[in-house]
Amino acid sequence: MLALAVLNCGKDAAWLSETCLYELSVYTFVVSPRQDDLVLITHAADNIANRLLPGKHKSDVLCLPGMRLLADPDDAYRLIHLPTGGRITTTTRSNGTGGGRPYPEQSWKRADEPITAREAEVLDALPFMTPDAETLLAALTSRLWLRDPCGSWAIGGWYNPPPHRDRETTRSRGHSRRLSGRGDHWELAWTSYPYPEDLVAALSHPRAGLQKVHVVPEGKVTHLRYGTAQLSVVPAV
Template identity: 40%
Template sequence: MPHTTAKAAARIRAGFTGEVPATALPGIARSGGLGLDHCTPEQTELRALLALACFNHGELAAPRLRWRVGQISAYDPVISPRFDHLVLIVNACDNVALRLVGSQTDPHIPGMRVEERLGYHVWRLRHLPSGAQMYVSERDTLTAGRGRARRLPNLRRRLDGKEPLTADERDKLAAIPEISPSMKRLLAGIWVRMSLRDPDRSFDLGGWCIDPLDRAPERARCAPASRLWGHQGRWDLEWRGYPFPTDLIAALTHPTAGVEGVTVDRASSHSWLIRLEEAELYLHDEEL
């Protein structure tokens, strides 16, 4: 694809994701698509796992998936998916990286390891079970590296990215229900769109935390909570607070930035059915 065409696609993608065009450019697919879902099987595995981790949060969380990772939505995330890795751009990258990794006795995402800390504002992580790589980067790189780096607990052990899975991690991974290939693609697609927005301001998922369009502030009065649970190709996603379910549906079905092949039906007055091939995901909004 001509470089000018890729640059044009990067500008379009940045309008939806919140990236800057230079950050979006490496993620553009060779076909000219935005590249949000064009990735290796290893990346699909990781992104589906991140969906399980982030969308089981608060008092609604499935008991076997209380990994305490949903709080990263409060760090104003910008998600930059690439073909063979993932970049998560946040405020306070140290906090987010170490929350994803946890500790040897309390891993938040089982099998996640720190491979390297690059300067003061980028962490390189590796998920051992899938082999997938991700980066956690500071949003304001112009100021994040000023001054001395603060002391981080147990950093030496965290940086040994080849440490094998612990027995506790193996138990937590074994507790995850089986997920069909199509459902993995759908869950991965939802997670990478967690902060997706329409440049024309018709929807904004707000990092699954806020409504940047300030439409209905009463939704923020209850504590945010969510639950993602199911088996193989049939899952349920329920939540209270943000985002609006209509925003999520609009993001998934958008002709430019949506997940290719997704269809939506109203299942009841309180739920929607999202389909991707044989996968069926029911959305339930606790605010309705």
């Protein structure tokens, strides 16, 4: 679901473009995916929490529908997604933990506040995903800032060009993206960085990639297959 929010933006977006969560990609962070807990290590922990969490000061759709704040007395922001039970932690600490200091009081919705009618409407409109498709799309989110330390590829938050790379072609710095599909079949097209081949390299890397993903080139399109699911990487929208 987070992939649908971050990777849909612009006039051709498929879903969740009204949440403005594509702007998460302009922040710099380290992603530490854990079982049912996506940890984002960043200097902008409070800003990222504010974009994800609905609250009394903003419309329900300007957030990730169903996300709530857990009342932990900590300086890390610990969030839970009520429909799925998945968690997100945003923190400034490099080890992914909090420091024990309370965060400022905000008007964000807490875990004891149920799903609103508007949130339910948005959630009901989301496309069905198979378990293999969920894993494949989650792999996109957890690699938003992944890069090869040797410099051969970099994702750059879906916005920044890879450093120290000479290419004949350039990409837009815009945010036009479309992640669409249903069930096992998905397609991702975008105009900005990263280069499509860099995304394929990140997801298929023997150590940093998604294990058991298969790369199937077909003309200008590259298919990434994982189990029964397929993600087609399209060069540009």
